Amino acid sequence: MASDLGGIAAYLGFGLLLPAIVALGLVLAVRRSPGGLTGTAIALAFLLSWIAERGTLEVPGSERWHLVAVAVLALGAFTPWLAVLEHRVPEVLAAAVAACCIGVAIGRWVQFPAWTPAHAWAMGSAIGVVGFTTEWCALRRPGAAIPMSLAACIGTESILLAMSGFFSLAVPAGAMALALCAASVVMAQPLHSGDRRVVADSPVRTLAGGGALTAVATLGMIAFAGWSYDYSAIEPWMWLAPIAAPLALLLAESPGISSLGDRSGGVRFVVRVVPVVAICVAALYLAWRATSADSASDPLADLYG
Amino acid sequence: MLSIPLRPLASLACLVLATAFSLSLPSAGQAPAASETSTWKLDPVHSVALFRIHHLKSGMFWGRVNALEGTVTYAEDGSSAPVFDVTASIEQIDTGSEKLDGNLKGPNFFNAKEFPTLSFKSTGGDRTPDGQWRVSGDLSIRGQTKSVTTLVEVTGFGGTPVEAHAGFEATLTIKRSDFGMSWGIEKPAAVLSDDVKLVVSLEGIQSRGQ
Numbered sequence: 001m002a003s004d005l006g007g008i009a010a011y012l013g014f015g016l017l018l019p020a021i022v023a024l025g026l027v028l029a030v031r032r033s034p035g036g037l038t039g040t041a042i043a044l045a046f047l048l049s050w051i052a053e054r055g056t057l058e059v060p061g062s063e064r065w066h067l068v069a070v071a072v073l074a075l076g077a078f079t080p081w082l083a084v085l086e087h088r089v090p091e092v093l094a095a096a097v098a099a100c101c102i103g104v105a106i107g108r109w110v111q112f113p114a115w116t117p118a119h120a121w122a123m124g125s126a127i128g129v130v131g132f133t134t135e136w137c138a139l140r141r142p143g144a145a146i147p148m149s150l151a152a153c154i155g156t157e158s159i160l161l162a163m164s165g166f167f168s169l170a171v172p173a174g175a176m177a178l179a180l181c182a183a184s185v186v187m188a189q190p191l192h193s194g195d196r197r198v199v200a201d202s203p204v205r206t207l208a209g210g211g212a213l214t215a216v217a218t219l220g221m222i223a224f225a226g227w228s229y230d231y232s233a234i235e236p237w238m239w240l241a242p243i244a245a246p247l248a249l250l251l252a253e254s255p256g257i258s259s260l261g262d263r264s265g266g267v268r269f270v271v272r273v274v275p276v277v278a279i280c281v282a283a284l285y286l287a288w289r290a291t292s293a294d295s296a297s298d299p300l301a302d303l304y305g
Numbered sequence: 306m307l308s309i310p311l312r313p314l315a316s317l318a319c320l321v322l323a324t325a326f327s328l329s330l331p332s333a334g335q336a337p338a339a340s341e342t343s344t345w346k347l348d349p350v351h352s353v354a355l356f357r358i359h360h361l362k363s364g365m366f367w368g369r370v371n372a373l374e375g376t377v378t379y380a381e382d383g384s385s386a387p388v389f390d391v392t393a394s395i396e397q398i399d400t401g402s403e404k405l406d407g408n409l410k411g412p413n414f415f416n417a418k419e420f421p422t423l424s425f426k427s428t429g430g431d432r433t434p435d436g437q438w439r440v441s442g443d444l445s446i447r448g449q450t451k452s453v454t455t456l457v458e459v460t461g462f463g464g465t466p467v468e469a470h471a472g473f474e475a476t477l478t479i480k481r482s483d484f485g486m487s488w489g490i491e492k493p494a495a496v497l498s499d500d501v502k503l504v505v506s507l508e509g510i511q512s513r514g515q
Contacts, residue, residue: 053492062448062485063419065412113418165408168488229418231407291404 037083038147038207039214042179043076046218049175053168065169065229067110068221075102075217079210086139086209095135098210102217103128110221112228119224127220130246134212137249137272142206144188145272149249150207150215151180152273153242156280157222160239163291164232166225173222180215183207219243233290241283248275342380345471345509347391349374354393354505358481359498368400368409370423377473377509379459386430386438387457387473391507393423413488420447425505430457440475446484453477455505468510475505 050069051057057073058066086094107124138146155177161170187206207215220243227239252272352373360366375391395417398409410417427442438457443450460472480499482490489496 055487055492063412063416165404165411165413168413229412229416231410231417232404 037080037209037211038183039079039082039209039211040076042176042183042211043072043079043214043218045179046072046172046176047076049172053171064110064112065225068169068218068225069172071106071110071221072214072218075210075214078102079214081210082213083209091139091208092136095139095208095213096132098213099128099132099135102131102213106217106221112225115228119228123220123224126240126243127217130220130243131213131216133250134216134246135208137253138206138208138212140253141268141272142187142208143269144184145252145269146207146212146249147180147184147187147215149246149273149276150212150219151177151184152277152280153245154180154215154219154222156242156284157219157226157239159284160234160242160287161222161226163287164226164230164234166229169222169225173218176215176218183211216243216246219246234287235290238283238287238290242280245276245279248279251275342378342385342388343511345377345379345511347373347375347377348470348508348510351508352391352506354503357502357504359500360496362495362498366400368398368405370395371397371399373505373507375424377471377507379471379473379509381462381471383432383459386432386440387427387459389425389427389440389442389473389475389507391425391505395421395423414486416447423447425453428452444479444484447486449484451479451483453479455503460506464510464513467513469513471509471511473507473509475507476503478502 047057047069050072057069059070059073061067061070082094082098085098088094103124103126106127107120110123111120134146134150154173158170158173158177161167161173223239223243226234227236230239249272252268349372354370354373355367356369357365357367370393373391373393375389377387377389377391379385379387395410395415398406398415400406400409409415412418415423423444423446425442425444427440429442430438430440433439433456438459439454440457441452441454444453455475455477457473457475460474462469462471464470479501481487481501482499487499490499
């Protein structure tokens, strides 16, 4: 029993906590650098956890879902360059082009079993549209709301993956969600430079510059992978709801909310985060109800099953 | 005028014909008279693979893969080793728990979406001192093929008036990590053993006309 508990502790430590701590360290280290490096940090959290879980990073991989890690590796390498690009050309244009390119590339190269071109289009379009929306929101409003929202979405997918028995992908997804939580804690803090408070919308406090795109692209891939490999009672819309949930961030960009002053930051945070989290909680609750229908008579069907 | 009773004669004729016809058929349990190799098509209903795995270092958990398909070629006089060509659909995994079946079909184990079948093709064999067969062959799981050796017992010959049946039982132990199925061996630790014992029971059929 003691060795089992030791195994669980090692599993959680190496699979989840260590990558999150490393990611937190990276986020802290890059506070004074362009915010896009957060994208690299969360990609690294995913990849470290992948390696901890599987013992290796398969490039290109012998199974199609291994392409998720390859794509995250590429995104982690790409995202600092997007931050650079956003300083050279209009930010929104850079974000739109990047979201479009990432959506097309992932739709073209990351495909799961028994897929038709419609599936690839759906995943590529979802990543492109949601990625651009989230990046645009992050450009407009720095702070913790967007990393927190994306952490909720990716965390939801991680739990759904675990519920469906796809643990090998659930653990890296969980690590990325924890890394985003760490990033949101850092981004919630006002920045100081000596005694002088740095402006609240400093670019180091935002997930823009590639971080949001990296998170959304990973979210899209794990959502579609979970759906494609699923044998459980989780409905397709439950898999796909968390990838659509970040669109609810647009509610906070409505004229009434977006014109609120700095003193209403808490209200704006709630308006941004709560709808996204509500969608995730609804998907999780209904998935739990669907999959727990026979759990009472099925003691084997748990993590250790 | 001599009167012959026709009815008893007709009954006698019928009896003689029926006896002759029944003698011309092999009886149930009688094997076809064939000393040369013949091919038996597997009966999916009576051909099954059982697997046994150590769960949480405690109980031995059994599951099965139903409806095996393929052929066995074998000389009934035992002059040569049986030749197996067996395929199983991963969709036929049956543990008694729908949820656990789903886990096993998923990417952490068999990844049925990408590798929908497993197969065994024998490559040779020889007799053991106790009259069984030691059969070598290629086992393919998850797209990875490994050479394995299995102990095969020819369990008997029988059948019905219209079909002959032959039975075989193979036993072997494999390491699932050899086939890329490593979840639960070390990460997380000792959830499921690496060693998996397989007991494969095959029943082949051929029509009596063959």
